Every structure is written in C-alpha cells, then in structure tokens.
Amino acid sequence: MSSRVAAAGADQPLIQVSRLAKHYQNGQGTITVLKEINLQVEPGDMVAIMGPSGSGKSTLLFILGLLLPPTRGTYLFAGRDVLNLDRTAQAEFRRHRVGLVFQSCDLLEKSTVYENLEFPLIYAGVDRRDRPPRIMAALERVKLTHRVRHGANLLSGGEKQRVAVARALVNQPQVILADEPTGQLDRENSHLIVDHFQEIAAAGGTAVVVVTHDPEIAARCSRKYLLQDGVLVEL
Numbered sequence: 001m002s003s004r005v006a007a008a009g010a011d012q013p014l015i016q017v018s019r020l021a022k023h024y025q026n027g028q029g030t031i032t033v034l035k036e037i038n039l040q041v042e043p044g045d046m047v048a049i050m051g052p053s054g055s056g057k058s059t060l061l062f063i064l065g066l067l068l069p070p071t072r073g074t075y076l077f078a079g080r081d082v083l084n085l086d087r088t089a090q091a092e093f094r095r096h097r098v099g100l101v102f103q104s105c106d107l108l109e110k111s112t113v114y115e116n117l118e119f120p121l122i123y124a125g126v127d128r129r130d131r132p133p134r135i136m137a138a139l140e141r142v143k144l145t146h147r148v149r150h151g152a153n154l155l156s157g158g159e160k161q162r163v164a165v166a167r168a169l170v171n172q173p174q175v176i177l178a179d180e181p182t183g184q185l186d187r188e189n190s191h192l193i194v195d196h197f198q199e200i201a202a203a204g205g206t207a208v209v210v211v212t213h214d215p216e217i218a219a220r221c222s223r224k225y226l227l228q229d230g231v232l233v234e235l
C-alpha cells in the first residue's frame, strides 16, 4: 500500500477529515464525543489540539491513527480513503505512515529501551543491520542514548515519555500523532521535543498533530484548534 498512498497524494492534503463523528455506548446509553470534525493537515503542518479533559482529543487521535473507527464521516490520507481499507492494509498504514505517542506512553515495561524502539522497525520489515543506527539516532534526538540498555520499567516518567516520542519517530512516519507528549516533562525537555517536532515538520514531508494543554507549546504550532462540544474551532 505504501507506494499507492504516496502516489495518490502528490497534490492532495496529507489528512482530510470531513464530518467525522464518534459516539460511545456506556451503561446509560450513547454519548456523543465528536459531533462534526473537519480537519485538513498538509505535510509540514504542525497542528495543536487543545480542549478540556474529556472533550475527545485522544479519541480523535485514535481515529486518525486508525486505532478506533469513527461512527461516521470520511478520512482521506494522501487522497486515499483509509477507513475503508481492509485490516491488513490498515495495519500496514499504522506501521509505515503514523507515529503515535500515547498519553500513557504504553512502553513494553519488561523490555529495554532499545527493544522498545526495535519492535516497530521489526514490524516494518527494516533490516537487522539498519536498526541500530536508526534507534541510536532517535534516542539522540531525545537525549537518552545513555539509557539504551535500561529496562523500560526503571525509567522515570519523563524518560518514558521521551522514549515514547523516540519510538514514534524511529519509523520516519508521514504524520506524528502525539497525545500530550510533554505532560510529564520539565520546561527544558518539553522544548527539546517541540524543537524536534518543528524541525521534522520544517524539513518537509512530515506533519505533526499534537494534543497539548500547554499554551506555550500550542503557540509554537502553525495552527491551533480548540476541541469543545464535539467540534474543532480554530484559535
């Protein structure tokens, strides 16, 4: 699918989401989290999504990462309707196109930092010999090369978050979807991550969509949105 997605996208937005909605069922019935989301992201964009707790920010990122199906709406990635790809093609999309930084970090706690970064490369079919330099380069970006053989369970909260960012970058995805990637970091490390996102975006091809509560980080993005009452409002 990789070449087909790239070829289809030459003059298309990287992400084009239209009239997306998401309802969840809970014990009492249906709750509408996303009512009508319209969003367009170009390569090189760095987009901030802000909004109150529970407004659906993580839900939206999960949908963009194809980890959760929307209730309705369309999602074109480089011009291609990715919601209707079969399971194998969706898995391929996740492996090659998207780098996700989860709010909870979601590291494999029993594995080392090195192994946490190696797994996505193995899944993407990167040759064994090509993995170490890519892993070390990604760790270098988050200033964690000295922790490469450390067990993930022994890292501090902020170090985990930086490993999660490195893991999202290691596959050189076309879009990084980052859910509060600096929530546990001090100012210096927050800036390190945001500087890096800016560099990647400025270099061209890649886009960054970052959920953040930090107005300073949002101010460094090319566009800012507030997610409230199920819709995105540009700030």
Ligand SMILES: Nc1ncnc2c1ncn2[C@@H]1O[C@H](COP(=O)(O)OP(=O)(O)OP(=O)(O)O)[C@@H](O)[C@H]1O
Residues within 6 Å of the ligand: 024, 025, 026, 033, 051, 052, 053, 054, 055, 056, 057, 058, 059, 060, 103
């Ligand atoms: N699987 C689910 N089933 C039912 N309700 C859910 C489910 N997942 C999320 N929700 C509800 O959907 C709403 C949006 O959740 P979401 O995690 O997207 O919010 P958020 O904006 O990321 O919040 P936060 O800033 O606290 O991370 C919340 O009210 C949550 O309780």
Ligand SMILES: [Mg+2]
Residues within 6 Å of the ligand: 057, 058, 059, 103, 179
């Ligand atoms: Mg969230």
